[in-house]
Amino acid sequence: MKKVYKALTIAGSDSGGGAGIQADLKTFQELKVFGMSALTAVTAQNTLGVQGVYPLSVEAVKQQIESIGTDLGTDAVKTGMLFSSEIIQAVAEKIKQFGWKNIVVDPVMIAKGGAPLLQDEAVSALKNDLLPLATVITPNIPEAEVLTEISIRTLKDRQKAAKRLHELGVKYVVIKGGHDEGESEAVDLLYDGEEFSYFKSKRLETKNTHGTGCTFAAAITAELAKGSNVKEAVQTAKDFIQAAIENELGIGHGHGPTNHWAYREKKR
Ligand SMILES: Nc1ncnc2c1ncn2[C@@H]1O[C@H](COP(=O)(O)OP(=O)(O)OP(=O)(O)O)[C@@H](O)[C@H]1O
Numbered sequence: 001m002k003k004v005y006k007a008l009t010i011a012g013s014d015s016g017g018g019a020g021i022q023a024d025l026k027t028f029q030e031l032k033v034f035g036m037s038a039l040t041a042v043t044a045q046n047t048l049g050v051q052g053v054y055p056l057s058v059e060a061v062k063q064q065i066e067s068i069g070t071d072l073g074t075d076a077v078k079t080g081m082l083f084s085s086e087i088i089q090a091v092a093e094k095i096k097q098f099g100w101k102n103i104v105v106d107p108v109m110i111a112k113g114g115a116p117l118l119q120d121e122a123v124s125a126l127k128n129d130l131l132p133l134a135t136v137i138t139p140n141i142p143e144a145e146v147l148t149e150i151s152i153r154t155l156k157d158r159q160k161a162a163k164r165l166h167e168l169g170v171k172y173v174v175i176k177g178g179h180d181e182g183e184s185e186a187v188d189l190l191y192d193g194e195e196f197s198y199f200k201s202k203r204l205e206t207k208n209t210h211g212t213g214c215t216f217a218a219a220i221t222a223e224l225a226k227g228s229n230v231k232e233a234v235q236t237a238k239d240f241i242q243a244a245i246e247n248e249l250g251i252g253h254g255h256g257p258t259n260h261w262a263y264r265e266k267k268r
């Protein structure tokens with residue numbers, strides 16, 4: 001029988017369909033990976049902002065992961081919105097229990113409009129309990145600043161922050177450049193503990209970037225599930241997100257979602 005590659009996303013639901021679990025599952029599907037999910041919270045959200053955040057109980061999160069671990073298993077795991085230190089600790093415990101590899105941590109903290117998706121006191125649980133298990137971490141610049149307490153203005157600062165995150169036990173650190181506005185390129189930095197690599201693309205002028213971070217990390221996860229190495233996975237994710245932003249859908253009245261099927265159509 002044909003080998004089926006599987007990926008699990010542990011994240012929040014975005015009712016608007018552009019970020020969170022919805023973005024992750026759409027991306028897995030586009031990259032031919034069977035997607036599974038464990039929800040941490042339901043958000044009432046659209047392109048205009050976040051209207052409500054409703055976390056699930058720790059028990060509900062644990063049981064969803066348990067149900068997957070005791071039957072289907074997975075080739076890679078992505079974490080997104082985790083909300084509280086209790087949920088982070090439960091997720092870390094389950095990842096260890098099932099001995100899962102290829103762990104991609106997208107340290108989601110704040111939605112584009114400014115709504116908090118992680119409680120302030122959960123940052124230390126993220127650093128102490130989850131980062132040591134992570135294969136890849138994908139912070140944007142503000143998230144990298146919170147995790148490292150380094151103010152990032154220059155490329156040198158970004159390199160220093162990447163080293164600090166590597167010291168916390170993450171094997172591969174990707175600090176994304178989406179927030180580096182004013183630059184003509186969107187540059188993502190990868191640090192593997194020895195050297196830096198850069199993934200560059202033309203910066204696209206658009207307000208429709210809702211869920212870019214989730215989509216990018218989900219594409220890395222899908223590629224790792226299929227057996228790619230981290231460098232290959234990041235390059236595919238960069239191509240995927242570039243196509244998704246470039247071929248915008250133009251839906252909603254605010255920051256619209258990206259186009260998840262653009263990468264596949266481009267490849268055809
Ligand atoms: N305007 C843009 N043009 C091209 N690429 C972009 C642009 N904005 C972001 N990207 C790319 O999208 C990916 C996600 O980066 P970004 O820094 O926006 O993540 P994020 O802030 O976590 O996203 P979000 O919180 O909306 O999910 C990166 O690969 C980045 O280079």
Ligand SMILES: Cc1ncc(CO)c(N)n1
Binds near residue numbers: 111
């Ligand atoms: C549920 C959810 N996860 C992550 C993000 C970050 O983009 C978001 N806006 N919503």
